[in-house]
Amino acid sequence: MAKILMKGNEAIGEAAIRAGCLNYFAYPITPQSEVAEYLVRRMPEVGGVFLQGESEVAVGYMLFGAAGAGARVFTTSSSPGISLMSEAISYIAGAQCPAVFVNIMRGGPGLGGILPSQGDYFQATKGIGHGDCRLLVMAPASVQEAVEMVMMAFPLAEKYRNPVMILGDGLIGQMMEPVEFPDHLKTEPSNKDAWASNGMDHRGSKTRNLVKSLFLDPVQLNDNNLALKAKYERMRAEDVRSAAYNIDGDYPVLLVSYGTMSRVCRTAIDMLKDEGIEVGMIRPQTLFPFPEKAVADAAAKPSCRHVLSIEMSMGQMVEDVDRCIRGRVPVEWYGKCGGDIPTPEEIISVVKARIAGKE
Amino acid sequence: MAKILMKGNEAIGEAAIRAGCLNYFAYPITPQSEVAEYLVRRMPEVGGVFLQGESEVAVGYMLFGAAGAGARVFTTSSSPGISLMSEAISYIAGAQCPAVFVNIMRGGPGLGGILPSQGDYFQATKGIGHGDCRLLVMAPASVQEAVEMVMMAFPLAEKYRNPVMILGDGLIGQMMEPVEFPDHLKTEPSNKDAWASNGMDHRGSKTRNLVKSLFLDPVQLNDNNLALKAKYERMRAEDVRSAAYNIDGDYPVLLVSYGTMSRVCRTAIDMLKDEGIEVGMIRPQTLFPFPEKAVADAAAKPSCRHVLSIEMSMGQMVEDVDRCIRGRVPVEWYGKCGGDIPTPEEIISVVKARIAGKE
Amino acid sequence: MAKILMKGNEAIGEAAIRAGCLNYFAYPITPQSEVAEYLVRRMPEVGGVFLQGESEVAVGYMLFGAAGAGARVFTTSSSPGISLMSEAISYIAGAQCPAVFVNIMRGGPGLGGILPSQGDYFQATKGIGHGDCRLLVMAPASVQEAVEMVMMAFPLAEKYRNPVMILGDGLIGQMMEPVEFPDHLKTEPSNKDAWASNGMDHRGSKTRNLVKSLFLDPVQLNDNNLALKAKYERMRAEDVRSAAYNIDGDYPVLLVSYGTMSRVCRTAIDMLKDEGIEVGMIRPQTLFPFPEKAVADAAAKPSCRHVLSIEMSMGQMVEDVDRCIRGRVPVEWYGKCGGDIPTPEEIISVVKARIAGKE
């Protein structure tokens, strides 16, 4: 299949359609409104629906309603919009429905700015909503990877009957790259008869399903939460993903970085290699489950003396990196959070300072 | 001052008034609606205001507005209600305003149940809103401690110009205990002239303040976030709090537990002591900043072979415990999440199994 | 075409589809929720859209948006729901867009009751919204007539680029009658290119249209209102409709009645004729424009000594009847407003009292 030059936001919209998702609910917010602009034209062409909610709170519950009825659904938003959906996300997780959320992060907290950011790592991976709920979170580093992750998100959401989030940043959304929509990622919606609300016609039938997150009986609620916990463990076992870069040789410094930030890191690594300095990198592709083993193993190489978590935030993923390295080597954060992306030169400078033993 | 027998939820409301907070905005939700029921009568008696918002989204922004105008403000809610406030919390943190949030947690995710829970640990300590925002989070283990933490919350919120959260559970809110409202915790609102919006009369004056979270310039946004990061570091240095129990001797097992759950653990520890088995406990009183050193030091005792994080959730704090122990001894979670609270006997059984080497 | 036995509410929904209206926005309210229940199944079968708004306020603006884009649109509601749409109705009238509103009246004011009523006559014909706006209002007296009026409503709304209202009552909605959907009432949407918003593709083209009700220049606003006034005059000239009953002979009493109420009046007239008492009736089929000439002419017959406006309200149409008879004979109201419909016997008794000279 030929590659097409597309803007990230548009490619994300098209990927959802190619993945068989014909239900898109959203509320516009910079820097991802182009997804809605693209789909408001495109969805009718394929018999799909784009409905703009009256707020992000409403959009979250539109997703819950459509997901509970068994439809493939997704939304796209940016940081403040995702906060407004957090109650609904918790409800969808508690009721065990599949749904896909794309967060093209902007600077925060609050209104923050409209330039790229990775400031929602904690929210996405730990505390998106109240209660014991977690999302499967994927972080693309290119438009092509965004396309593939969106296409993979729907069957993963259905496999786990759990929300899946694509955590991108404004640069992924805005840049143009040649993309293809791989046929092998087209999937059929899985059998929803076992759990989706199937309406009045089934009243009294054996297969009548009830979609709910309310369990007033503490034993039932505990059981539901144990089922969630088991799913999260299964995500850790079956669907953790990461990419390694330049880890075959010996390196004194290991970088951990994801998304757009990791592309800059790769450039810095290449430039350092030209100077004869080896630096390895693990790029988490799933942020939850976090690639604990990949990071721990790469840091366990005897040559490795320093680990740097490079982030477009004030240091969030660094906690997960630190946790899995368990004190073997020092773990530090480096980054910026305001829209300016650290340059390769800045990263090179930080790496060299670590090697030279300065903080 | 004489002690009065009060229900937790009512004592929380009274404590805010005693602390000089006369602005309460809220929306009712079980299991903390008694705070509103108490304050709807009590606030007018002291010249204060209770305004019920049309939703928790509105309540969050009522707090932002009043806080931005320099008033001491607080709200009380329970898990789903806090999710609905998460955008506003991020705005308040970004704009550096003081505000106090009380979350009397109920079971989740989604509607969950109405019995006690500790399922919002992650949300409160990591991902309450989008962007690099964090709250100072305190967790009371008794009605008296709830009173004191509420009274302390207002000057702390003003010290840091940051939201402070009291993270309780339904049992704290529902049980009756004798309480007093210590005079030394009564504080005057700190000087708000330096930052609060002071209205049209100051137009053109040098002291005119602007309350905002929007920084379109990436350098300014980065600076604002560095200021937030510096505040969070200062919280770690100056306001981390924990209580130790039975850690003077040698113990093979260390428990880490907070809130209502820690009271059951203390009973279990006493019962085990009667059998000649020593078990220590660190009870975090602040969840963020997390008492990393206290936990690490207690686990560093040579006799300690096992650390158990006992939670009324499916295992959230265990990540923070694990992180600060850095692999020295195994860290495990034990708990329930549905409203039933683990009994002393169940905890004793888990402790003994660890000592006997069984999982 | 064969007749089908249908409930009024369902026939109303089907009539809209047969009339070529594929856009239905609504919010459920007794006693017309069956329209939505019917169309939620039926619309998808014909490629149409049913979207439930989050409130009647929203529904009103959904109609405005779709109408402004040139689509045939309609909603159904009942009294309180219509009040919530009144701002939007005024906007649609001011912006000169076509839209069809069906009001299946229930008892009022306020929540009132859920039994049939005609209490919204004034609202529909005079004061539905602020400003100089009026609707073309049709009142069916049978399910078949409801079908025909709904089918006629769309081309009339387009002829005048003005909202059209079908004012029915709960009995019309609930009763079952054999109906047909006349082919000659199927119409094509009229040319909307002259006025409907036609999107970005036309930017800069000569045919670009702007849909708006805001005219800050007083001359333009006056012109717009003169254009509305001219339309209302044209409605009076071209689209006033009424049906006469038993007015060929001489009658001492003339009834004026519409909708379900007029059917009871007809029965009373037949029963009085059996007793040798002649009573005539004018049944307004359009309430605005009001059939002033038909009523005045029928009351001008020399034998006519009394006019009675029989209504399921506390006397609203009686003002219009009184106005066009100009004092020639006494005009009185008789009716009930609570859900009980006056019986033929009660009407006979009132008529005989008038003839006997008693009040």
Added chain:
Amino acid sequence: MAKILMKGNEAIGEAAIRAGCLNYFAYPITPQSEVAEYLVRRMPEVGGVFLQGESEVAVGYMLFGAAGAGARVFTTSSSPGISLMSEAISYIAGAQCPAVFVNIMRGGPGLGGILPSQGDYFQATKGIGHGDCRLLVMAPASVQEAVEMVMMAFPLAEKYRNPVMILGDGLIGQMMEPVEFPDHLKTEPSNKDAWASNGMDHRGSKTRNLVKSLFLDPVQLNDNNLALKAKYERMRAEDVRSAAYNIDGDYPVLLVSYGTMSRVCRTAIDMLKDEGIEVGMIRPQTLFPFPEKAVADAAAKPSCRHVLSIEMSMGQMVEDVDRCIRGRVPVEWYGKCGGDIPTPEEIISVVKARIAGKE
């Protein structure tokens, strides 16, 4: 008491306070936002409350709630805002609660313009909400009269337990005139114990009141509506008000005009008198009840050959004028609706044309 120079909108706000109304709920809209700007400062000074609702829909229900609890309440808005309150107004009328609404009319329909208008006459006097509900409507022609009508509105609303509306126009709100607040118009709230909701403390007591508009039993709903009808008749008998101008002599032309428009008419009458042409005027001060007898009597003078309803609308009051003159002389409308007010010269020209026998 000394006169103070005040802007109409501010005088309206002050008049409510002087009348003993300490509860003001509103949402800003041009051209009456100065009322809110005035009261946001003034209400706290007198221990009153100003609460801005999240929309006019909310404001309407805030009034219902506070009125149902027995408080004196009022709001101010302008045309579109009043439409949004129409459901609530119907509820308040149906539940028989007192409340005062000030509508400073702007041009319509829809957004219309922000200049003065009288386009909401029909809405205010006939169809403000669904069901058999009517308001007592007063129309001031000066700032002083606006003050007095606002002060009178509260005891009238309580006398009838019905909403009262002050129907002004943008000019009344914007112009400055010397005003006084007459002491004799200060009133005590009437005994609300007989009907207002009095809370839980009265549970089980004989005086427990229920505030509601729902009557599912048709007999009860009919009785409630008969009670409303009786109140409207009583308004017609006891509280109809109008002012006459130059009706002592013989005049060939009678003007009927209200509000700001009537002031221009008075100037035209004075100028015509200078030319030796007599023209009389009836100025309705209450629009509902309409001063039918005053208008009919003035038109019954043998010299009178023409009646003109002069309005800043496309002809609404003319229907009421026409109705009460019953065909004795021709009734015509003259006016403008866009913000420009007809000048004395234009009115003189119209009057002369009537006398000359031209249309």
